[in-house]
Amino acid sequence: MFTQLIIKNFRCFDMLELDNLKLITLIGGRNNTGKSAILESLFLAVGYKNPNIFLALAAGRNGNGILQPTPQRIWNPLFYMFEKNAQFDLMLLRDTGIASTLTMRKISDESVDLDVNTDTVTNILKQGYNPSSLGSYFFSLQYEYTLDGQKSIGKFSFEDKKIKYISLSVPKKEAQLPIVKAIFYKSIYIPDNTTIAEWISRLILDGEKDLILYVLTSFDSRIKDITTIVENAVPYVYVILHDGQKMPITYMGDGINKILQLLLCILTTPKGVVLIDELENGFHYSTYAKVLRVLYQTALQKQCQLFITTHNVDILRESANVMRKLEQLDSVCYQRIDFSQGKRHAYSFSGEELESALDIQLEVR
Template sequence: MLKEIEIQNFRCFEQIKISGFERVNLIGGKNNAGKTALLEAIFLNVVPGNTSLAILRYLRREPSKAIEAMPDRAWDNLFYLLKKERFIVIIGTDDNKNINKVEIKVEINSPDSSIIIAFMRNEDAFNGLLEIVPPRSLMRDRSSAIDEVPIIPSFIKISGRELTEAYDNARLDDKDSEVLKAFQILDPAIESVESFSIGEPTLYVRRKGEKRLPLSLFGDAMNRVAHIMLKLVINKHKILLVDEIENGIHHTSQREFWRVLFRLAVELDTQIFATTHSLEMLQAFADVGLEQNQECSSAYFELARKLKTNQIIGSRLDLETLNYALEHQEGVRGE
């Protein structure tokens, strides 16, 4: 389980070190405070494969044709203040003090602006080059890998086909019931979820006393919850990253949704990182984390910029401190 991360020269981070991660972690802060970039850095540290950078471009909706048009500048915005002459360095430390170090550099002098990803498992044992791949290859391979990554962006909606395939995988592992339980948090009248492959693979939902209907007719919240739950239960990386977790989920359902996530994080031995702008989601997180007999450890992290230097810092709040701040209306989202 990841306990600490140090990031250098990546996105909006010149240098930052955040410690004290728990089983479930919620991240807040103002706009452009680095919440999404932190999830991306964790992703690159956990999944440093040859398609990871291209996946981040896709999740940011960056045009792939920019690579062909300007190969020497296509990856500039990965680097702090576009300083691509320096390595991006992301160092993760787990609860056993094992260290994963990822270094990323664009070879500017290369004719195709190849990406070099170096990987180190501890501070003194360099294992050599993991990948050297041209950006065109990265973008070509991205589509086959996007379904398997443990990150859920705030705005990209998963397709019905992808959702149905993920549900069928969950069924093979006898974990499909978790999707139904999560749907019933949003709508207690839902009694079944089924997948059909007549024409386009589609998930169907049935409410009590009604005919089954495609999931797409039940609104974005159901699709979002299905995406989160399926990423969680079929996750081979043992980590889940969710940007703006509150999207689509009504405040009256948020506490019960956190209870499901806390329970599954323990049962599936999976670590969860999520960002939020929602005060209601923060309160629900604190309430559930402080419940008696709660077995899942959790913490809140706030990202903010220093007034004098504009550098981003990360502060850890345990749930008692978070709850006190919420009760006394103290700023806990970068205010």
């Protein structure tokens, strides 16, 4: 579990420190304070070795879904003020006392052949950029990952519009530590139907079917069973109703599909991290307590750390209530991000402090 996150020169943050992180960490604040960027920093800090993570982060910020695969479009937005800084640092502290720092910086890439990217170069020139500075659009991203004093080095570069990962050194300590798996649940990152079916099949074999059914039936009493059916070599999830009818789970409504997806994310990520952007979306307010109890109870059981952004005071209130009833109020915290005088700050509330602030109707969103 991570207990501290320090962000330097990443996205909208020149410097941000989040302390006293808990198994359930709620993140709030006004629009444009950087809540989603915090989730992105965690996603990158844990999964930085996967070249596709950069494309995923860029896609998550690109509303029309069209990506121009160049360092300028994919990597520059990761840096504070885009080109103002050429290095960012993401520092994490674990509850075991082990600290890690991911440093990424821009370096020139002499191996890039601009002829391979003729279409991209043409598009850049059409936007009015000076041809003499064209080389600055094709740079590599070098990383240094320091774990408990030991450093590994590598880099990412573009080759024919694809990102290539090259590891230059790996410390022994990094290889010995268990890998922390992270899942980012956001509108653009929702697991597809095939992935959901594969997860369901595996969890049924692992003996988790009763829990999945309990959750589904608590949201829709018509459901009797759940199964996967292969059609044209593609697996799909079906629910079986009490009248014997089989129905694709996708026909059961957005709310029940979302709670199933979130539950599966946690069940398949024991001792890992699940990042949830704006949890309240897709749920009626009357279901908040039920949704949160399912997610928090499962996270506690699997020791899966949740980072959840929200604008909703009812989510905060029900989170405190649920964790109080579970006798786990010390396992939740709230990080309120504030933006004033050009700076962003994080104010940390323990579970007790959040509960007290809500009781006196203090504005904490």
